[in-house]
Each structure stands twice: as structure tokens, then as C-alpha cells.
Amino acid sequence: MSLSHAQHLELLNHSVSELKDDIQVSFEFFPPGTEKAEASLWEALDRLVPLAPRFVSVTYGHSEEGRERTHKVIKQIGERTGLTAAPHLTCIDTPEAELRQIARDYWQNGIRHIVALRGDKQPGRQYTNYYASDLVRILREEGDFDISVAAYPEVHPEAKSAQADLLALRKKVEAGANRAITQFFFDVESYLRFRDRCVSAGIDVEIVPGILPVSNFETLKRFADLTNVAVPSWLAQRFAGLENDPTTRSLVGASIAIDQVRVLRKEGVKEFHFYTLNRAEQSYAICHTLGVRPQLAKAC
Incomplete structure (x- = not known):
């Protein structure tokens, strides 16, 4: 027997109400x-601030100029939002003495949360x-930081094996990491395993x-090649023929991410980290659909 429109709506609302409880997000x-x-960065931040994320992170450039931009933006975010x-x-590529000085500077400026990474060659x-576990140790010695580290469900590209990669993560946790944020993925089973x-x-x-809402499939493939992330054939099929249609690409990418988060939430996951690429539309839409909204932010 087919369901009425009202029954479909009731099921959808019930599903969303289940998902919104206790969800935390970061960007x-x-x-x-x-x-x-x-200007694009601040526009995106202004859009996402009302969702009361647990934190927002800013990536770290390889050049000295890039690093200074990170320091500047981090301080501005705290002051403005x-x-x-x-x-x-x-x-x-940073001497220990410089790492300690950076940590002290952040601490003195009221910055308590750091995403500690080894970095790419x-x-x-x-x-x-130094490895990320060494950086976690240094940070722990300099202050009571809240430390996030990276994890790789599909194995770090330079790891000798999946087991070696897992042991590297354990070393970071033993050194004092508070949580691990995964590389983006599309095979939900790979995360659960x-x-x-x-x-x-x-x-x-x-x-x-870590959830990456896709808006450009070609860009995604470049990211995936660098990070050892599998791009399933069904994903390529979803974006086929949309090369010149950015609006539909964005909608499709948001739909895929919503499906991921819904499955993960039903598997007990309560916290999600979105790789925004300095755009708010998809991440905001995903959060809205899952019940993470301004008026509900404190409950999430």
C-alpha cells in the first residue's frame, strides 16, 4: 500500500528529529x-556562525607568508565572531624552538585549540x-591545548601499511591528542571499519x-589522487554531464554528503567536520537538513 503525502512528511520529520539530537559540527x-x-571567506563565516559550530579550523600554508595568513585569520575569527x-x-619543516614560540603566541592570544599535523613534503x-605525535607532545608541554589530529580511513599515502598507519594514530593519541579528524571519504563502510x-x-x-561536499568533480579527483582517497564509480556517474552546470553540481554534492551523514548518524556518530573550501552554501544546507539550525544550535 502506498503512503500518503502526509505520511511521507511525517516519516521525514521523524527521521530529521532523530538526527538532530546531540549533533555537533565544525568547519x-x-x-x-x-x-x-x-571577502568570500568572511561571507562564508558569517553564514555559518549562527550554527554555533564546536570550532572552525584554518589550514596552514607551506610558505612563511602562508603561515602568517593563518595566524592572522585565526586571531580575526576569534575577535570578530x-x-x-x-x-x-x-x-x-619547522624547528622545535619555533614551534614552541608559535604555541606560546597562540596561548597568549587566547587560542586553545590546535589541529596538529606532520605536514606534506x-x-x-x-x-x-618530527612527526605529528612529536608536535602533540610539544604542544602538551607548552599548554593545556585542545588538540585535534588527522586520521586516514583509507590509509595515509606514505604509510607502509594500514597497521603502521593505525599505530601512528595511536602514538598521537598517547601523546595527548583529544580527537582525530578523518580525511574525507565517500565509502561510509571504510570509515566504519x-x-x-x-x-x-x-x-x-x-x-x-571529515565530510567534503563536492561542487567540482575534477577538483575532487585531484584532491583524491593526492590523499589516497577512493573515488567510487557511482560518484563519477552522479556528476557526469554536469561540467558546465555548477548549480546542479552543488545540489548533487550536497545530496551525497547528506546521505553520508544520515548513515553515519544512525551508526552512532554525533560529530562531523566539514571541509568547506571557503564556501558556505552546501555545508549550511546539509546542517539545516539534519536539524542543525540557528535556533537549535545550543541543543546541538
């Missing part, structure tokens, strides 16, 4: 390099022997899924 941005990009702003900090640069393996390995922090 990632990158530091702008131009005045136009800076009152949100908890979490800078990314890498250690692969760049051609022609000198590198330290990874979460189970973390539990088996004694990793007892929250494994927050």
Missing part, C-alpha cells in the same frame, strides 16, 4: 590569498624528523568523520 577553511578570497578558532600547525625544502579497528587498537578518542 574547515583556508587562509585567503587575495582581497576577493578574503567569538567562535573557537583552531589553527592547523605542521612540524615537518615540498620540493627543495629542508625537513625535520576504520572506527572499529581504532577501538580494537585501544584508540579511545572520538574519530570525527
Whole structure:
């Protein structure tokens, strides 16, 4: 027997009401390099601030200029929005003394949350022997920071094996990390299997899924190639024929992310980290659909 429109609506509302309870969200941005990009960043932030995210993070550039932009934006976010702003900090090409100075500067400026990463190797640069676990240790010695680290459900591109990658995550947690945020993924089962393996390995922090709402499939493929993320064939099919249709691409990308989050929530996940690429439309729509709205932000 087919359901009436009213019955469909009741089921949808019930589903959404189940999902909104206790959900927490956070958003990632990158530091702008131009005045136009800076305007886009603040426009996105202004749109997402009313959702009361747990924190917003800002990525870390490889150049000294890029790093300074991160420092500047982080301080501005705190001053202009009152949100908890979490800078990314890498250690692969930064001496320990400089890392400690950066940590002290953040602490003195009231910044308590840091996303601690090893960082990617760049051609022609000198590198330290530090790993993210070393950076977590340094941060713990400098202050009582709230520390997030990275996790890779589909294995870090440089890891010798999935088990070695898991042990690296455990070292970061043992050094004092408070949570792990995953690389983006599209196979929900890969996240769920990874979460189970973390539990088996004694990793007892929250494994927050990183969600990338796709708006440009070609850009996604470049990201995926760099990060060892599998792009399933069904995803390519969803975006086929939309090369010159950005509006529909955005709608399709938001729909895919909504499906991901709904499944994950039913599997007990209560916290989600959105890679915004400095755009608010998709992330805001996903949060709205799941019940994370301005008037409900305190309850979420």
C-alpha cells in the first residue's frame, strides 16, 4: 500500500528529529590569498556562525607568508565572531624552538585549540624528523591545548601499511591528542571499519568523520589522487554531464554528503567536520537538513 503525502512528511520529520539530537559540527577553511578570497571567506563565516559550530579550523600554508595568513585569520575569527578558532600547525619543516614560540603566541592570544599535523613534503625544502605525535607532545608541554589530529580511513599515502598507519594514530593519541579528524571519504563502510579497528587498537578518542561536499568533480579527483582517497564509480556517474552546470553540481554534492551523514548518524556518530573550501552554501544546507539550525544550535 502506498503512503500518503502526509505520511511521507511525517516519516521525514521523524527521521530529521532523530538526527538532530546531540549533533555537533565544525568547519574547515583556508587562509585567503587575495582581497576577493578574503571577502568570500568572511561571507562564508558569517553564514555559518549562527550554527554555533564546536570550532572552525584554518589550514596552514607551506610558505612563511602562508603561515602568517593563518595566524592572522585565526586571531580575526576569534575577535570578530567569538567562535573557537583552531589553527592547523605542521612540524615537518619547522624547528622545535619555533614551534614552541608559535604555541606560546597562540596561548597568549587566547587560542586553545590546535589541529596538529606532520605536514606534506615540498620540493627543495629542508625537513625535520618530527612527526605529528612529536608536535602533540610539544604542544602538551607548552599548554593545556585542545588538540585535534588527522586520521586516514583509507590509509595515509606514505604509510607502509594500514597497521603502521593505525599505530601512528595511536602514538598521537598517547601523546595527548583529544580527537582525530578523518580525511574525507565517500565509502561510509571504510570509515566504519576504520572506527572499529581504532577501538580494537585501544584508540579511545572520538574519530570525527571529515565530510567534503563536492561542487567540482575534477577538483575532487585531484584532491583524491593526492590523499589516497577512493573515488567510487557511482560518484563519477552522479556528476557526469554536469561540467558546465555548477548549480546542479552543488545540489548533487550536497545530496551525497547528506546521505553520508544520515548513515553515519544512525551508526552512532554525533560529530562531523566539514571541509568547506571557503564556501558556505552546501555545508549550511546539509546542517539545516539534519536539524542543525540557528535556533537549535545550543541543543546541538
